[in-house]
Amino acid sequence: MGRFRQLKTYITVVLAAAAVTVPTLSLLAQISDPALDLRNLDMNTPACLDFYQFANGGWIAGNPVPAAYPFWGSFNELQNRTDEALRDLLTEATQHPLGSTEQKVGLFYTTCVQADAVEQRGAAPLVATLTNLDAITDQSGLQAEIARLHDEGLTPLFSLRTAPDPQDSSTAIAHLSPDGLGLPDRNYYTRTDEASEQTRRAYVAHICRSFILLGVPDGEARKDANIVLSIETQLAQASMSLVDQRNPDQVTHLMKLTDLQALTPRFDWSAYCQRRGISTLTHLNVRQPAFFQAVDTLLDRVPLAEWPVYLKWQLVLRALPYLSDAFVEEQQRMNQVVEGSKELLPRWKRCVAHTQTLLGQAAGQLYAHHSLSAEAKQRALTLVGNVKAALRASIEKLDWLSEPTRMQALAKLDALVEKVGYPDRWLDYTSLMMSEGSFYDNVIRAATFATRRDVAMIGKPVDRTEWVLPPTLVNAYYDAAQNEIVVPAGILQPPLFNIAADDAVNYGSIGAVIGHELSHGFSDRGRQYDAKGNQRDWWTPEDTARFSARAKSVAQQFDSSPVTVGFRVNGELTLGENLADFAGLTVAYRALEETLRGKLADKRDGFTPEQRFFLGWAQVWCWNVRPEALRAMVLTNAHAPNNWRVNGPLANMPAFAQAFGCQPSDPMVRAENERARIW
Template identity: 45%
Template sequence: MVLTSIARRLSLAVLGLGSMATTAAVAQTTKSAPASKGVGINIANIDPTVKPCEDFFHFASGNWLKNNPIPASESQWGSFHELFNSNQATLRTILEDAARNASKATKGTNAQKVGDFYASAMDSAAIEAAGLKFLQPHLSRIAAIKDLGEMQRFLADPKAHAGSVWYGFGVGQDEKISTQYAVQMNQGGLTLPDRDYYLKDDGRSKTIRTAYDTYLVNTFKLLGDDEATAKANAAAVLRIETRLAKASKSRVDLRDPIANYNKMTVAQANAAFPNLNLPLTLKQNGLGAAKEIIVGQPEFLKEASAMLKEAPIADQKQYLRWHLVSSVTGALPKAFGDDAFRFSQVQSGAKQQQPRWKRMQASTDGALGEAFGQLYVDKAFSPAAKARAKQMIENLRTAYAERIKATDWMSAATKAEALKKLNAFAVKIGYPDKWKDYSKLTISRESYLNNLLAAREWASDYEVGHFGKPINRGEWGMTPPTVNAYYNPPMNEIVFPAGILQPPFYDPKADDAVNYGGIGAVIGHEMTHGFDDQGRQYDAKGNLRDWWTKEDAEKFTTRAAVVGKQFDAFSPLDSVHVNGQLTMGENLADLGGLTIAYAAFMKTPQAKAGKAIDGYTPEQRFFLNWAQVWHSNTRPEALRQRIQVDPHAPDQYRTIGPLQNMPEFYKAFNCQDGNKMMRAQADRAKIW
């Protein structure tokens, strides 16, 4: 099942001296500053041969970029990855201890489940010896399907383990009645990361499709098909997925929450999509009491319904076989994983596969995230870090309120609603106050595949179990070790897992300039998501409701369009441009977040004192840490894919994009008209 409510998140992806006058100004600051040494910014990363007002990304991090090639197992390498890698070392110790001691732990405890899950995942010898033994009952069930009725019964069964097929189905918050849960359906069923990979005829898309076809054929051969049969089955999967892709909305169109909210009665949905047999699906999933369904993309569901009747059952069964097998590759013999990696290389450019312990650590986090997370928090997150983060959030909330009140383009009525929403932001820091209960999930060392499927069943039961109950406002959408953060519009909440509350984002030993340029900008980013082109459509209670005057909405759209045009012009590779519409929400959040974080920082004693550290003023250190947080090297293959599918712009442009609109940055580094980092007055974006 797929939870369909919208949550915007920071990317796990993984950020310059103007004229001669600017260079001299910085040099003068360096010479006259006291020999005060700082913490949190690595001065050695700076490339002084680059002028900050020409290219701040390479000024702030040029030496780091030169000295940190991408590891062979990665498609990208930057601050996020360094922190994630550091976290992984801690998590590995926790998991290995848990696996070693699981036999001593009381059966049914989180310690036993986490230990045995990880141990079974790491036992590659047992997985190899088992071959397809544990998968075969599921393959046999698919093979036994004879007609549409049996296909409907299979798809309706939450224990069928078909993988992500045909469409997304689940229970999530009703975005227009945020106090209720609703059944939700939306487009899905594709393997490639975007519909355009199936539809475009450019060289890159053709290369990926060819590699995908090879991957399909090889997988079917590993399942026992001969060459001719494997090729025929691969062609069947591609036919079905290509037809689904043609019916799918683009990623830009999916960013419109109003267009993607279509509430129907069950009877209406069943009439519109008759071959999906929704009454049976609802009943089998314990949702028989549902009277309505929120449909994200009705035209897609109509096509999926037609396909279930029109596509040969034999083709559909191959589609199911493929999605089942490709969703459990790590639990199958090594040959399956090797083929999967060879295909992923075409998309990511990675030179070698990540070690198994890293892949299985991620699997454990996905299956038992909060049981695992409890062990992580006990070892890696202090109450003091949580308290300081909470204080910074309140400082930014105050600064945001001041900016809203001072906004010259927004009416009093809209300002009042915006302040109401800002004040209503719920804040989650570190880890949940109440952990998920895994008591109904049984885990053993017998079979990693069985553990994986049992965890999926548990997650599905947990999700549909929300239906008809009060909204669980204590629930988290990320696990504690995650190096990320998010804003959830229907909850109107900002969430910061323990994993991101570490250097370079947050360092208790660093000065305020560093922390406000790091985690402060992250906090401001998530707050701004509540007021970006999507988030602004939700009110203080999380309801999808237009609380803007017509005039204010038009002014916002005009101002946001300036950011869209700015990012459309960025080109990281020949003939490849950033999509300003796809990345609009994240670009607005970066600009707003950095602006608000700077305003909050200027209230600190450090900013008022103005004392230089390491030869840089407090203002310069603020912007330097912003840039060093976002520095990264990316393989061309991964960069091309990111441009197509990621709502975040490449990190180079996430760094310089907001700065090019900020007079505060110009002043800090003495930028002059004509410098590349300084946009003409008429081209500058200013919203908050």
Template identity: 35%
Template sequence: MKTAWLAAAATAALLLATPSAAQPAAAADSAPAPRDLTKAPRMGTWGFDASGMDRQVSAGQDFFRFANGTYLDKLEIPGDRSSYGAFNALDELSKDRMRAVVDKAAANPAATGAEAQVGALYRSFMDEARVNALGARPLAADLAAVKAAKDRRDIARLMGETAKGFGSSVFSVQVYDDAKDPLKYAVYVGQAGLGMPDRDYYLDAKFAPQKAAYEAYVAKLLTLAGWPQPQANAKAIVAMETEIAKVSWTRAERRDDDKTHNPYEVAKLAQLAPGFDWRAFLAGADLSKATRVIAQENTAFPKIAAIYAKTPVDTLKAWMAFTTADQAAPYLSDDFVQARFDFRLKTLSGVPALQPRWKRGVNLVDANLGEALGQLYVEAYFPAESKAKMEALVGDLKTAMGARIEKLTWMSAPTKAKALEKLAKFHVKIGYPDKWRDYSALTIKDDDLYGNVERAAAFEWKRQADRLDQPVDRDEWEMTPPTINAYYSSTKNEIVFPAAILQPPFFDPEGDPAINYGGIGGVIGHEITHGFDDQGRKSDGDGRLTDWWTAEDAARFQAEADKLGKQYAAMEILPGARINPELTMGENIADLGGLLLALDAYHLSLKGQPAPVIDGLTGDQRVFLGWAQVWRGKYRDDFMKQILVSDPHAPPQARVDVPVKNIDAFHEAFGVKPGDPMYVTPQDRVRIW
């Protein structure tokens, strides 16, 4: 996903964001059914679950259903999930594996180093009796600091300090690669201040029930935290956030890498956005040494600062108290955890059941000691040959991309040369970091869950803040090895594939190569194409945000992108709810390009020999089915409504049906003809990469 609201809009990942699994309250910790954790279950006998197809529907009518319909009819979303499908099933395996690792570490009294820290953090979370006995007491020191604030300057400093722990700010801050000078770090400051998933939740009448529930939730947490006048303060807090929502950029606007790179001298911030004490804010974040920042949504800054300046100090303090309790709630007693679950997962995403505590504990360790856990995970579950296989697959897909660039009819020779240069400079990371992160300076205690999480946040922020004057660490990873995902970084011009993704449904070493190319090949191609999507194309081979296109080529690219956007916008996912093509454009282009590259790479792998036919299915048909199998799944309606306004990925059916109908080989493989719902005339098929 293209996360422009992180620092530099530099990362595009494969998957959509899901509600945090650290949020639900405790449930019965029944052990998962015994299974072999060393390998993922296979899909069918040759890599594809043919029993999940719906043979009553033709590929030309509804390809997503043709490939997955019977599976979807039988699928029930587990009670503790907002969605479920092939990705989620693999995520369950990864969770079980991580549990095995942390259980072993937690049970080892002789553990040292990273293993000892993993075990201690997990034990502190699993000591439910102690956490419940403490109630709200762990919040006391943080809330006392908020109460002691005398004025808006003090509050601005506290907002800066939230970078190191619990709580929020009306402006975000991060240290990340400078998009226009990617060998150096820069301080990025962005709009913030909203407690619901998107500005639409405050401004669109269809989300009025969620907004009312949010106000009740704010009052509930303030009550649990012992903050005065919870009802009145909740009303004032939601009113303040609504004003911020009105002046905030949309998520689609925040995707634009050019518009979000706005450098300012720190001394000029007060002129840009008077009413907010920027020096106090940066001092609170331990960034006093910064002389320059990049203001992402710069035109929103003066408006947010004005809202801050006119909001009563007592309301700002109540907001700080609420956001602190909200973020700390998963690590407090059950009444806090239950309140947070009821709103953030049950109300916003439709999740009816609570998640087992062990899953939340595993997620906590992964989030705070990710590379310590990852090192143990890789030792247990990622064989060296898996990395070699992935390297070969990436090589195949890069070759296919080079060939496609060479053959483009709409792109001029000068732009082609730059595109090929960028492709040649792609860096690839597979499995795990070459050098593991050192957590030895981080103190983890068996009996201090709240303190552990705060210290881990402060440790991570110190790592970020201290690197401001250092060269960019090109070896850094933004995902942990057990993550079922992948990403492209524009500032590093790299594609990254964590260890956990190289297994079914993505890759089956014993399966049909066509299915593997449609699965993991499509994933690799997706990440490669992110380097050439509507935002990735703006960065060159060295990761620098710069225009390397001729004006004519850029116009032709945009014309095809607009055609693709109209196809997505035409899909009604729920009654009255459609895909926003401006928000999803990068992922849509990457899906189309990724599948084309997968098909080309499969053809190259045949070395001129005919593809075998399996169960009556041709090679090309199986590549498309491999892609469709990866995306099979269901979503709860409330969660679907949330992602349609907040996530840059289209829903699963669109990720399958829209790309395939733009590919000539799909029409040929399945005999799709005029009059079929999946048919698109050749002149209307989108041809980008």
């Protein structure tokens, strides 16, 4: 799991965190009944040879990826159940009092599922903006249009978002980031392998066809598509790699607006701020100054006549899923290239996904208390408490940590805030107006509401009640700047969390996920923030060196993990998540041992509690994945592919070898001198 990131256009970034969802098949047969479904196992593969296959082989063989999906696994199953409940709730939501949040989100969904009205309007909703873009005649006009598109939630060239001040996490400031690419990441533009070349050719064809759908003549559309690729490639080349961005210091450059103005003389920041309604802005974090210098150069070097073409594409790209079928299908053609999905989801499923993307907190409010009983919430909170206590015990005992760092680590853990289920306070949607007419207009209204609300928080105290993820999402996160973990109701469902199941399975599944999130605060990135969420180094140099050496051994283990022909796991990119998996499993296992202490440890389904713990972890990550999606994941995702998330950390754990009686020579047991030891 990770800090929620803006979804890129084509790919479901964080595994299962994406709002894209839901098949019709019920794939994990009756998953809510047994804690472990023995049919999911592959008894022909020894547990000590390949535990992922042993635990999930039966499921993998019986559950191919449905046509509309890039991958399919237990997270999809959970999201599917939530989405079906949301569909029913959204369908009836327009009956809530006029002007209520429920009524507004219901209206949004209703205008989305009304296919005939959407079809009839075709590309008409874009005409006014396209006309404005055609009317650009100078730099000032160009920059005015960029600001206007940003206000509507688009992100040509860059994005401006509000987040805590790295030096004072209680105050929100503006952060400027590179943006404005149509492909998932910079390396889609810069890599020279055949698959990457092919994807770029498909992308140009996709831009071209989309412009033709808008009525642009063939020859001109082809020329325009190449202009777009050229501009985006230059933006990609000027931006940092995902690995470099993982270091908080590398993306923290606090400066005055006047400094930024001096750095980028061709972009009029004061006019931009005026247009965004933030003319009082005086200082901000420019995450990648070199990128903005490059943009400044591009503003001069790219002919003025080419900029409207790029902006039009940014508009169309974002609009594709919300327009008539021809546009939606065009987007699906490109999705197929990038992530492998072979057909569109049914309309209602797409509409539920759009609702969660654009009005996630409103949908969450509607869904609140739908599935999470008071008893389940209490049990989840107990689990969090026990796993946290195990992490505390672990920090108290670590032999490689000096006393000064240990004291600060414990203070940070004690200050950590846990949020489970739903936010205590719901977002105020009073100023959001929804229309009964045009779905696309409602999309723009919802997006504009979000950007205006976001920039209005600049300079204000950070609202600690706010959630970054909608509560309906199947995911969890640690927010370093708030020193908090958030476990939404969406993930508190079987098989990840099952109140009918024994402790062993729950500690292995949701317990280890909670341990994963808690440990992020002490992982390679998270440890660079203090108890208050300020970016500050509180480790002694010796402790930093010892931690880094231990972390490096994990990076090396994953670096040598093959994924698919020509692709290996990127140990640096996935380091933080792999450390969190390892730590989460270690502390959740200790919490289970603590819970079992003094109790009779009976076998169930033929497995000991210790074995069931590890089976619980493995079944969290069972999946099937298309090669395109796997490739995209390795290139862009901070999480390793699922089989490595299971086998990687377990091979470091003596408790695993002991539970299944593995021998030192078995593949699931790392040699003593290669074994990682951290927590």
